[in-house]
Amino acid sequence: MIFLNFVIISYSSINSCIIRSDKKMPIFHNNQSCLNCQHKSEIFSCLTQGELGLIDQNRFEVSFKAGEIMFKQGTPSPHYICMTSGLAKIYIEGYGKNLLLGIVKPHDYILGPGIYVDNRHYFSAAALTDSTACLVDVNSYKKLIRENTEFAEEFMTRVSKQAISNFEQIISLTQKQMPGRIADALIYLSEIVYESNPFEMTISRQDLADLSGMSKESAIRILKDFKEENLIRIEGNRVDILNPAALHNISQVG
Amino acid sequence: MIFLNFVIISYSSINSCIIRSDKKMPIFHNNQSCLNCQHKSEIFSCLTQGELGLIDQNRFEVSFKAGEIMFKQGTPSPHYICMTSGLAKIYIEGYGKNLLLGIVKPHDYILGPGIYVDNRHYFSAAALTDSTACLVDVNSYKKLIRENTEFAEEFMTRVSKQAISNFEQIISLTQKQMPGRIADALIYLSEIVYESNPFEMTISRQDLADLSGMSKESAIRILKDFKEENLIRIEGNRVDILNPAALHNISQVG
DNA sequence: AAAATAGATTGATAAAAATCAATTAACAGT
DNA sequence: ACTGTTAATTGATTTTTATCAATCTATTTT
Known part of the structure; x- marks a missing residue:
């Protein structure tokens, strides 16, 4: 019980931290190092x-097709993931249905x-579109934090900002009715x-429903x-918000 | 939007970190220092x-009567609070009603x-019973983290454990029906x-309802x-769980 | 003790949301 | 173009939950 979470989806991050050339691995579209990453x-x-x-020495890049699971709740997590292209969803597998926590890009x-x-x-986490991402060894991150x-202070700040927006999400899901929650999701x-x-x-509509904590029919x-x-x-799938104020x-x- | 929070209610903490004798302040039941705190x-x-x-030099103790607000959402937060006696509730003031995040002791x-x-x-935060607490300067805590x-690593671990139990709470509130949520609250x-x-x-029943995300009548x-x-x-107010397994x-x- | 107050409880009702069932649309593969 | 498959949509219905109104209870105040 109790509440109030932690880390997780950073607002921005290392990006274009693409492929390290390794003959044994498929080559992706870019093989610069983190050092000169723009x-x-x-x-x-x-x-x-x-x-x-x-960081550069402890990372490698993978690609995911749309729909592929990137990692699954309950499995070991030796890496953190930097998205380099595409979109992915982060979700908790709950009782029968999923709660979509957020979308990363x-x-x-x-x-x-x-x-x-x-x-x-x-x-x-699952790819929503074809995606590429760098998987970086978690221990190298923790080492930098130490x-x-x-870096550590900046990390705490980001985690905290995340936490604050999470409060809004909790309130949205537990206290707003469906129109309010869908409005939040669209915004x-x-x-x-x-x-x-x-x-x-x-x-998908199901994802939108999972993001808003309701059935897809209701969404x-x-x-x-x-x-x-x-x-x-x-x-x-093209959505045009005609009246953002409303x-x-x-x-x-x- | 997005989710996943942060810090906040530690599982355990400095305790009995009671009163610093200061002639200008009311004297409480104990004035030992943090140094020999048991x-x-x-x-x-x-x-x-x-x-x-x-820490010891940057703290002072206050007492709260049952029902008194300890601090209010939106106000500056120069201190963190160590509970030394009594119980308090932590809650978010949402749209019309409160969401009770947890109870501290x-x-x-x-x-x-x-x-x-x-x-x-x-x-x-509000005192549920007559309570005493140490208010400690936040900057001294952040300094120690730095x-x-x-200490910093242990702090991160505690925050993370908290986060994990928070996930369960989010799932409880958003995916379980009322009996499941009340069961969780009682547990x-x-x-x-x-x-x-x-x-x-x-x-109160209202607090129980706020903890379970429902109306007090439903609770x-x-x-x-x-x-x-x-x-x-x-x-x-005496509750006896006769069948914990059920x-x-x-x-x-x- | 009587009155006043706040909290707890109950029943009746309305509102919100999920479920079920069916249909339609979109799309991939042949 | 046809077939099969999945996702989206819609309507009807049921379930879940909140709200409203009233009563009851405990506690405090006078």
């Missing part, structure tokens, strides 16, 4: 060249509380995940209601 | 005498994600908070059902 998260600017090299990395407890995953105070997708409006929704009905109220327009209002009212 | 949380065993002294301390972000509280690697109260069976429930009805099924016995089963089934 899209590093600010948190990594705390690191020396040597420290970045440590390039610039995000995935790190769970298990790394400081028993090195197991406490949630699952040895670089600035999240538009403003945080796809960063555009209109946007192409690459998640579809709320979307329909919003459509009829001219709050949004939907054509296939949507934010629905989010507030619950 | 009930320190294991995490503080990482600290040197000097480090403990730092002596050996617990309260620390929120705000300390690494904007030094504000993201939840409120300077003592072992939490018996096994974690009061550590006894039967136990004297010092929280009462589920208790009645459990009583009629001979799972529990209730006399006033209660755990209800928790599992949802």
